[in-house]
Amino acid sequence: MSSHKIIEKMKKILLSMAVALVGSGAAFAQHAGQAGLGVNIGVVPVIEGEGSPTNFTLGARVQYSATDLIRLNADFNYGFKDNFISTFDATANVNFMVPLSQGFYLYPLAGLGYGNINVDLDEFGSTNLSRFVFNVGLGAEYEFNPNFAAGLEFKYRYMKDYGSLPVMLNFSYKF
Numbered sequence: 001m002s003s004h005k006i007i008e009k010m011k012k013i014l015l016s017m018a019v020a021l022v023g024s025g026a027a028f029a030q031h032a033g034q035a036g037l038g039v040n041i042g043v044v045p046v047i048e049g050e051g052s053p054t055n056f057t058l059g060a061r062v063q064y065s066a067t068d069l070i071r072l073n074a075d076f077n078y079g080f081k082d083n084f085i086s087t088f089d090a091t092a093n094v095n096f097m098v099p100l101s102q103g104f105y106l107y108p109l110a111g112l113g114y115g116n117i118n119v120d121l122d123e124f125g126s127t128n129l130s131r132f133v134f135n136v137g138l139g140a141e142y143e144f145n146p147n148f149a150a151g152l153e154f155k156y157r158y159m160k161d162y163g164s165l166p167v168m169l170n171f172s173y174k175f
Helices: 003-028
Strands: 035-045 054-065 070-082 085-096 098-101 104-120 126-145 148-158 167-174
Touching: 035 070, 054 085, 054 167, 070 104, 085 126, 104 148
Parallel strands: none
Antiparallel strands: 035 054, 035 167, 054 070, 070 085, 085 104, 098 104, 104 126, 126 148, 148 167
């Protein structure tokens, strides 16, 4: 067999493998137009700022799959008081969903939003600080069935004078 025929045969094999891989990834991808509601539970250790609290956090999530691979999230989280500090944030995040296997996704994320820090020193009064929020991170999600999923996210959240590293477990109902 000539080298030209071998190269042509290899091209066909590689092209077939590429099509199979792309097709299998698309088979696992989320569906564009799918929406969901969920809850967030986690801890938010502060790495910058005074008091260095670690707030237990509870929140809500609204999500929408804009395409098969891009999901938009709106998160609303309340951080319970620790070391005189409680927090609230509302962020809009973009997730790039990378299917690893049937129902399992890994995704980088980035988002912007609003943060509020409440410092309550009891007898000395309280102070509220509003801040711009920017976060980047990584998440993983497993779909137990087409309507229910659980995930874990790790982020770096930047707020002026109050950077933190949220670790959040989330549960979503998709429809």
